[in-house]
Amino acid sequence: MAIDFTMSAEQRKIQKMARDFSEGVLAPVIPAADKEPDPMLAYQKTKSAYVAAYKAGIAMAMLPSAYGGGGLSCLDFVIAAEEICAVDPGFACTVLCNGLGLMPVSWYGSEEQKKRFIGAATSDPTGEYLSAWTAGEPPGGTGGTANFDSPLPPAGIGLTAVRDGDHYILNGRKKWSSSPGWDGFGTNTQCVIVRTNSKVGGTEGLSAMVVERGTPGITWQFLNKEGHRTTSNALVTFENARVPVDNLLPGAEGNGDFVINRNFAWSGPVAAIAAVGVARAAYEDALKFAKSNTAGSLTPIIRFQNVGYILGDVAAKIESARYFSWRAADYLDKHEQHAELLGAMCKINVTEAMFECVFKCMQVVGVNSLSTEHKFGKYLREASVLPIYDGGNMGMQRRRVHGVIAHPDFDPRAPMDDSFVKFEKSMESIGTVADYDKTAPRLMQAAE
CATH class of the missing domain: 1.20.140.10 (Butyryl-CoA Dehydrogenase, subunit A, domain 3)
Structure with missing residues (x-):
């Protein structure tokens, strides 16, 4: 029979590495981080563990090896993730969001984009590189994410991206972006779901693009949460933020809905x-x-x-x-x-x-x-x-x-x-x- 629930020798090695890291490096920093009342400081208290995870190959383990990532299969990644989550699922979420922010690039990006964005994520000498997934929006009115697939305009995703020459101009707000960065000024990159066609609603007219740290017109606000206090989430405001057209993922143009569903399925x-x-x-x-x-x-x-x-x-x-x-x-x-x-x-x-x-x-x-x-x-x-x-x-x-x-x-x-x-x-x-x-x-x- 081909069905076998026995881990291979390599999988046991992955499990042990993740367990040793979780119990030896991560566990000591979690109590103070979880009890810290300031959400930004709570997040920052995990930074030393994150850098150790990055240098151990954990933080980018899910990304394709062709672009410097760990190249772990989904199954191997899940085996490692259990060990981290048994100590702290909040920290594990920080690592997961690197995948949520960059896997869409591997699925829908051009070869140049894969080399540029994934390559940068896997070759940071400081070990501090973060990516984010920015899809959800604040509740109220017709905005938000739970009913983003209602086909009536202007329901659903409300962050607009209007073409202006070789840039898109972004306006709107996002909530629950997976990280405002270590310092509150943004992650290195974020994969953002935007409405590139405002004449239609719901699943139509959505796209995905990579927004880089330092883009003018973007402000971040840490969210204070009851759970997962060791990871960060943010309210993000875009005010005439100019993003290069080259950052639009070509395979996701008009199909941002597929990016959302595939990412959450992954x-x-x-x-x-x-x-x-x-x-x-x-x-x-x-x-x-x-x-x-x-x-x-x-x-x-x-x-x-x-x-x-x-x-x-x-x-x-x-x-x-x-x-x-x-x-x-x-x-x-x-x-x-x-x-x-x-x-x-x-x-x-x-x-x-x-x-x-x-x-x-x-x-x-x-x-x-x-x-x-x-x-x-x-x-x-x-x-x-x-x-x-x-x-x-x-x-x-x-x-x-x-x-x-x-x-x-x-x-x-x-x-x-x-x-x-x-x-x-x-x-x-x-x-x-x-x-x-x-x-x-x-x-x-x-x-x-």
């Missing part, structure tokens, strides 16, 4: 394995607690059926979640990093199951889980982030699954058979009010 198993890492850490701490505390009885509480059953169920769910993450990553590797269906399914299923596991571990530990001497408060905060970020489960992820399975040509056995599932524009706006308004008359007419 990161699906990474977000899932992040949840596995958090739940694993909570489970190991809860098991240790249960074996060493009596709660006033004559025996450690692990000897009681309820505790044993709960932790046994948690352990089983973690195992199954890990394998789903591996499976989705393997699917990405087999299908040119396309997994718009399976990546979303994995992210939804695993992140929600692992949140429940963390809460179950807290129930086992009881009220003591609230004490800051334990880490369960942090585990719960981190686990709560994972289902709602990265194209939130109740936003883009479930709609993508819905759109694919509702398509007339969808084969429900395709995932089981490891077959490629194509993602099309017609699958994007399903479930939106505009989609209903557009399709309902036709359905009623057909019924008559």
Whole structure:
């Protein structure tokens, strides 16, 4: 049988390297960073660990080796990511966002752009290089991201890019950009989703371009968050920011919607394995607690059926979640990093199951889980982030699954058979009010 869940010798080496880094380099800086009330200072407290990760090849491990990256497969990257996330998923998110910011260049960029942007990212002698993913927008009005695929103008993405000679002029705001940089003045590059055609709405007229640090007209503001405090997010304002036309990703012109969906599908198993890492850490701490505390009885509480059953169920769910993450990553590797269906399914299923596991571990530990001497408060905060970020489960992820399975040509056995599932524009706006308004008359007419 070809199916084998045994890691290769090289994969075990990758896992050990990531575990040694996480426990030896990363873990010592996390407590102070997580407790720091200033979000910018919290982020900066992880910088030494990031530089070490960069120099160890971790920070750019997902990028193509042809341009200086680590060239790790999606599966190998997921194996390494679990070890980092078990210590701190916020820091892991900083690393992941290098991929979210630069993988679109590898997919949709020209050869010159790949050499210029990915090459610079993988050859920084300081080890401080950061890239960002800038897609989401502030809520309110018709702007925002969750319903970016409503086809009615001016709904959806509101950041405009107007051609002016050999530049685009950008105006608008973005929220949840994955980093404002170490100093608050921007990352080295950011992949930005813009509306290059304002006459249409939703998925039409969107493009992706690389915006470089130092571009005039851009300001950044750190966001203060409850979870993932060791990574940074920003509110970004563009006021007549001039970006060279040469920075537009040619393969993404008019197809920025595909960039969004592909990026969030690519990161699906990474977000899932992040949840596995958090739940694993909570489970190991809860098991240790249960074996060493009596709660006033004559025996450690692990000897009681309820505790044993709960932790046994948690352990089983973690195992199954890990394998789903591996499976989705393997699917990405087999299908040119396309997994718009399976990546979303994995992210939804695993992140929600692992949140429940963390809460179950807290129930086992009881009220003591609230004490800051334990880490369960942090585990719960981190686990709560994972289902709602990265194209939130109740936003883009479930709609993508819905759109694919509702398509007339969808084969429900395709995932089981490891077959490629194509993602099309017609699958994007399903479930939106505009989609209903557009399709309902036709359905009623057909019924008559």
